[in-house]
Amino acid sequence: MNSPRSILLVAFIVVSFFLFQQWTIDTAPGTKAPQQTQQTTQQTENQNSAAVPQAGSNTADSAVPESNSPNAITSNGRLITVVTDELELKIDLNGGDIVSAKLLEFAATLDSEERFQLLKRNSNHIYIAQSGLIGPQGIDSNNGRAQYQATQERYRLEGDTLEVPLTTQTESGLQVTKTFVIKRGHYDIGVNYAVENQGSEAAQFQFYGQLQQTMAAGESGSMIMPTYFGAAYSQDEDKFEKYPFDDMREKKLNVTTESGWVSMLQHYFVAAWVPTQTQQNKFYSQVTRSNQAVIGVLYPSTTVQPGTSQTINSTLFVGPKDQDAMAQVAPYLDLTVDYGFLWWLAQPIFKLLQFLQSFVINWGLAIILVTVIIKALLFPLTKAQYVSMAKMRLLQPKMKSLRERYGDDRQKMGQAMMKLYKEEKVNPLGGCLPMLLQLPIFLSLYWVLLESVELRHSSFVFWIQDLSTKDPYYILPILMGASMFFMQRLQPTPATDPMQQKLFQYMPVIFTVFFLWFPSGLVLYWLVSNLITIAQMLIIYNGLEKKGINVRGK
The missing domain is CATH 2.70.98.90 (Beta-galactosidase; Chain A, domain 5)
Known part of the structure; x- marks a missing residue:
């Protein structure tokens, strides 16, 4: 989630996920039972009988x-x-x-x-x-x-x-x-x-x-919940x-x-x-x-x-x-307790949350600890992501030269770029792997917070009295949006395409609006995840720049 295309991809997948989830609820398949042969007794207008x-x-x-x-x-x-x-x-x-x-x-x-x-x-x-x-x-x-x-x-x-x-x-x-x-x-x-x-x-x-x-x-909630x-x-x-x-x-x-x-x-x-x-x-x-x-x-x-x-x-x-x-x-x-198709991941996350909560006696603190554990486990991949991004930046002059040489011949341009990646030992998809790994975790935690009755009416601190519902004052979503904006400032210069640049600039606003209706526990996870990511970015960038690699182009 630390490059323009990665963030756009996350936004698209998240929106698609909620649209798909709402569709599955509206059109959920029923039983495959064979044709019924039962009989029904006579009913009157004031009776609620069932055969x-x-x-x-x-x-x-x-x-x-x-x-x-x-x-x-x-x-x-x-x-x-x-x-x-x-x-x-x-x-x-x-x-x-x-x-x-x-x-x-x-x-x-x-x-x-x-x-x-x-x-x-x-x-x-x-x-x-x-x-x-x-x-x-x-x-x-x-x-x-x-x-x-x-x-x-x-x-x-x-x-x-x-x-x-x-x-x-x-x-x-x-x-x-x-x-x-x-x-x-x-x-x-x-x-x-x-x-x-x-x-x-x-x-x-x-x-x-x-x-x-x-x-x-009954009620079936909203598209978000x-x-x-x-x-x-x-x-x-x-x-x-x-x-x-x-x-x-x-x-x-x-x-x-x-x-x-x-x-x-x-x-x-x-x-x-x-x-x-x-x-x-x-x-x-x-x-x-x-x-x-x-x-x-x-x-x-x-x-x-x-x-x-x-x-x-x-x-x-x-x-x-x-x-x-x-x-x-x-x-x-x-x-x-329906955790969806990622139940195999959601159940261990819930067990971990439950275990941590038994010590800290606060589900909000348990969510923070789970976030720290997840980010720590993903840190090697995160570091590899930034190193890959740094190498890609170093290849920009060579890639510009290839564009000037091959012009509009996309086939030759693609072959030349793949050869360059191979010679320089650079994986152009290296920046996407941590994002792809975090997305199932995010969706699993979403289901855990939505479905687990243990979090119903569970308070965190101050104004957050129910982690299973939205922030009543929208403070956490605003802080989350601000953290995304700060992450943008730390990241390498966005893509040169004007449309991508505009979408990238407005992404914190879009995510902030989207997260206004999310369970506050999930927004807390995303906010803490962003703050940890910012700290990791500063550590990794400083280490790379000490080696003479200008990561951020500043």
Whole structure:
């Protein structure tokens, strides 16, 4: 980034990258699922129902039951509250659905006392986690959900584990206990069904777990800071597959897999159903008439003989995109922290940031230390770059002579220049290598700062209270532009082409404007990188000039 063409190339690549990134979000490929053969039950205008795929002759007419009407948000007062160190949940006893989930460690906005609410159910927005038992002897259907009983209206975690049992019994003799199990320090919730058949006939049913959300409620950010809002899943053949709502409208998901999970993603947060990984489960999707997106998992059919019991287990994750926490819940769930195609570079950078932050206790200082480490590692290449530029300057008289000799004969001119480079042992591309190496690092750090929830609302110093968002006073972008301008003054004389000269002169202004909307943590990285580069330039130039090599032409 220390020559006119290099800076122009960086600007072009950066702009192209953000245009490409926005295009991939707008046109993200969906699932390659085969044509769906599922049936949909009749829906009314005030219902938000979602059908599940056919799972055999005994469940062909089964359907995932409807959620409550948006107008019935209080469910006649039949809500219980569950509070742990991390979560505040509200569970509707009509069906046992989680209809509200607040993350107690995360503020809704910077410095707000209000906690961030991931799951919710109100007149404008439905985002709930449903589960139940459907089938011939299932306790949930579109004609009515299971009506559970609880011993308390409010549960609070006192020890290391909290269990919230809900009970119901059918006329046919099925005794069902739906238990939510939450551990201290965890965002994963065990959702377990204990079914005891006290009747005289065998009972057959299937477990389902699904996430239902209003599609119009999400945001995808801007071109500078695009974020994904939609569904995603993991299966045997694909570790991580985005499933945008637009694709959900066009083709229903129908995947049979032994491993994996289904989820709804948004910036920094995720809700996911993780089924038992020892059987062939079905992943399905549905878009309801009331514009609700549904993605879920359906277990194989279970039969409980009279006088016997059966336990069905599943896990619901509701929380931040904490890579360490998600990796313990399910394989590849941590890939919901989407670092793009440079994930293999972004993940080590994040681990390094995380390691440094554990010592300095400040993400801004950690970014500065990462910048110093990166510049130190690249210093040999940086030095080779300036030496190459110095040699190119020494060749200018000879190159001018070649231009006068060959005139407009570009072919002979090119051959003569390549011969000259070979004789003088000069690589004309030597100045581009450090820039090409820094660009993937820059893009990886951009994704790290954009996607890592650890940097959400993380302060640096003074006015920088959130490194994941833009500088509110634009001080860092202005300082970054000033550092670029100073770097220009130190660099060799720009190219003789008038157009390149003008673009080179305006580049600090262009970059400053462009960086106004960048996360302040990324601008901090670029500013510190420029300051270190300036120091390196002064050291290298002074060393070369002591050897009699006039680098800067001054």
